[in-house]
Amino acid sequence: MIPAYVDLSEASGLLVALLPEVFLTGWVLLLLLVVAWQHRSAEDQQLVGRLSLAGLVVTLALVILYWLRGPEPEGLELMIALDGFRYATAAVFLIGAILAVAISMHYLRRESILVPEYYLLILLATIGMMFMGGGADLVVIFLGLELMSVAVYVLAGINRRSIFAAEAALKYFLLGAFASAFLLYGIALIYGATGTTNLTLVYVQISAMGLQTDVMLIAGIAMLLVGFGFKVAAVPFHMWTPDVYDGAPTPVTAFMAAAVKAAAFAALMRILVQALAPMDSVWTEAVWWLAAITMVVGNVIALAQRRLKRMLAYSSIGHAGYLLVAVTSGTDLGTAALLYYVLVYTLMTVGAFAILTVVGRGGERDTRIDDFNGLGSRRPWLAFAMTVFMLSLLGFPGTAGFIGKWYILSAAVQADQFKLAVVLVGASILSAGYYLPVIMAMYMKDPVSDTAHVETRAVGAVRWVIGVTAMLLLLFGVWPNAVLDLAKEEGRQLRPAVLVTVSR
């Protein structure tokens, strides 16, 4: 059914290699027709949501099928990679999108936001992400990034009645476009220095022509890092993050914090490891500093937050720092740690934001930690799930977050970055200062009033999202082997394609 080898220089070969992306694109176009017909009532919107969910699930199945018995490239991977890293990251993005769509269905109805195109934008952004994780060419990665970004700009401002959403969208748009320009300039300079935009050929050119000290190439890498710094919200390029996460509708925030960030990390890791490996003396130091500052600043400012949504925004900056530690190592183990942590991070972030939509009930922006007072006695299961998410974000033993963080630590130690490992541990201890108060509020404080939490109820798909993510986090926390092995296997595959062929 699926050929064992495809020639990526031919259109037919490319079509086979891109089947999951092509399917999802076709599905979006069909849904666009459905929306043109049926867009007047909340039921129509619900229908589009269900169809989007179906499309995402089928795409996930296709990705897994390719993962198990995908075609091998015949010759060079010209535009799209055919390795496990592509399928693993695509699976993470699709899981993030499925969870986001699931929590959106109830949210949009409750907030009476009637924009069926909402789901299409999530799907389009997901396609962009898949190209970011799978592109084997700088230009393909750039186009994927733009497809994702443009869709997410609109998503941030999808609630036209909210002035906060409009402000968030404008800030995100201006800074996002600014960052894209830097990224593009970086690509242009790398193209100028090496004469190619293909990741493998960039690697070959740098090694063969001895470009390690080429000024143009180093400037290009610096620009590239600035662009990605904005996209992954690394300090000092993080200014937009808290405002945008704060103002956007909560399911969109969950999608941005989880999948969008994961996609930027996937692209960054692939470019640095597959194309710029010979330049590691240049970028390791830069990423080292980004990681250290991001971890410290993100966690320190999060300590000062009283509103949960903003606190989670700063916590996501801190987590970008942890992921940058995995990038810094640049080893197979680092890639594996990144893959594992991105999956776990997606689950716990979406779960925490899902609980926020339930407890906030339209006022998520103003939900304070005190609003969780006494949730443990009134809604024990919800409080239990929130405890799991908070402990997992903290990296408490027994949850998946702990395994992920421990794995990142071992990657840092293996790469002889002891100082960074120390910073990571310190930042994690600091983060207990804002995760634990939420748990304390739920179990140790009395409800503010007798009527508190009476209306708090997880209904429909949201309940499933919270339940499934919490259970998976506990499962991966005590029995992580299967996923870890998978991550290790795919981590080993992400290396300059030249070396893969030699080792086969």
Add this chain to the structure above:
Amino acid sequence: MLLGPSLTVSLILFSIGVAGVLIRRNAIIVFMCIELMLNAVNLSFIALAQQLGREGQVIVFFVMAVAAAEATVGLAIMIAIYRHKNSLNVTELNLLRG
């Protein structure tokens, strides 16, 4: 032909764009400066394509398409914010803070 000067002009244009984004306060002018940055990069690609083959010229078309898509979405977002605030001054975007 003129590779060095072209790249220099491109760098200067890019820097003007960056400076404009950082200095100007009107959202539309900020966006124009971002467009200037993208077009500066396009100039680099075109100049490099003389030596490195047609690939660079093809990339420029992709960038132009991306810039057009960004403009559509960006201007729509600006209309949305103008309806709320009757202003496009980015220093007045101060509702979200803390």
